[in-house]
Amino acid sequence: MSVGSKDIEAVRLVVAISSRALFDLSESHRVFETQGVDAYREYQVAHESDILSPGVAFPLVKKLMSLNATLEQRGRVEVILLSRNSSDTGLRVLTSAHHHGLDITRAAFTGGASPYRYVSAFGAHLFLSADPMDVRLALDAGCAAATVLPASAPSAEGHEGQVRIAFDGDAVLFSDEAERLFRREGLDVFNASEFASAHEPLASGPFKGFLVAVHRLQALFPQDASPLRTALVTSRGAPSHERVIRTLRDWGIRIDEALFLGGMRKADFLRAFDADIFFDDQEAHCEAASLHVATGHVPHGVANG
Incomplete structure (x- = not known):
């Protein structure tokens, strides 16, 4: 975009x-x-x-x-x-x-x-x-x-004032449709479905509009010198990564970093990214992340009743 x-x-x-x-x-x-x-x-x-x-x-x-x-x-x-x-x-x-x-x-x-x-x-x-x-x-x-969440993490002071924002995928940037299938049918069915639907964009989640606004602001700067940097930090791994990448491409949005963790703990990666804030729908992920970075819980989707 x-x-x-x-x-x-x-x-x-x-x-x-x-x-x-x-x-x-x-x-x-x-x-x-x-x-x-x-x-x-x-x-x-x-x-x-x-x-x-x-x-x-x-x-x-x-x-x-x-x-x-x-x-x-x-x-x-x-x-x-x-x-x-x-x-x-x-x-x-x-x-x-x-x-x-x-x-x-x-x-x-x-x-x-x-x-x-x-x-x-x-x-x-x-x-x-x-x-x-x-x-x-x-x-x-x-x-x-x-x-x-209550402050548990030190303030991010690095990167010479660069604003770093990290997002979870399902139920945050995207709808919770895939998360619902995963919870209902398990990982194998989820991966098979996402692989089969790789060329079908995911529906929008509650934070798409915010990401679009951030992306438009980023576009005012050279890509290699932007004071805004974004990251997708998701529990997804291959083969379910492809649908996410193609969805962002369909939206015309650039994510600077995409971390497909395949179920690994997110908190360590958020600390490495040095996020100024991280948004996730699952309370357990938020509580772990808040020990390292400022964290916002998004009470949306199947994980939140």
């Missing part, structure tokens, strides 16, 4: 993020859970001059927003704050964002209601949240969304 000159101005990447994914709000969240909403409001107002520490998704957001300087164009990559806070309690969050140099200009504070309905209204390609219910609602509404 190439980007013609007349389309360049339309190329944007918009990420919506919750306050608890962006910042460490563990202390104030404990106040909310143990003492209720009124005590939480009083706590946040009393501490609104105290700058919040970065949360698990902060390094990713910082790197993404730095692409605007690389492109010498403000707003090409935009991060929008979507929060269950009220405007009163959310003031601390925006103050902290600006203190840390994040050029966030748009936000929605919903006063306890789920903010998922504003994901599509803002035109976001991705929603990151610490609230699994908000993520499920966003996915059900057709938006790419993931629950950011």
Whole structure:
């Protein structure tokens, strides 16, 4: 998928993020859970001059927003704050964002209601949240969304600011049709079916739109000097790899690295890739990966009931 000159101005990447994914709000969240909403409001107002520490998704957001300087164009990559806070309690969050140099200009504070309905209204390609219910609602509404797992991994600081994003395949980039067959019939039937269907593209999964937006942004840079790098990290192996490769080719999307692990543990490869974030539908894979890289669980498909 190439980007013609007349389309360049339309190329944007918009990420919506919750306050608890962006910042460490563990202390104030404990106040909310143990003492209720009124005590939480009083706590946040009393501490609104105290700058919040970065949360698990902060390094990713910082790197993404730095692409605007690389492109010498403000707003090409935009991060929008979507929060269950009220405007009163959310003031601390925006103050902290600006203190840390994040050029966030748009936000929605919903006063306890789920903010998922504003994901599509803002035109976001991705929603990151610490609230699994908000993520499920966003996915059900057709938006790419993931629950950011608690921080277990050190921030990715390498690659001179290059943003590295890793994706699982089935139920994330692609539909879960093949995963359903695997769970129902076993590996041999799965491999035989995928081999027979190698020239039939897989249906889209919830993260195809986000991958397309990332790919279009990548196309603004020379391939060998892009500040964005993507990887497919899948449990598939030969012969089921061919259908995946042909599907991406059919979509006109370039994946920089494709790791077909044939059932091997993903976490070690994600650490080697040094992902800024990894998206997977299976909780076990996410928990293992979160020990090494920031991880988003995508509660979609047969693995999630």
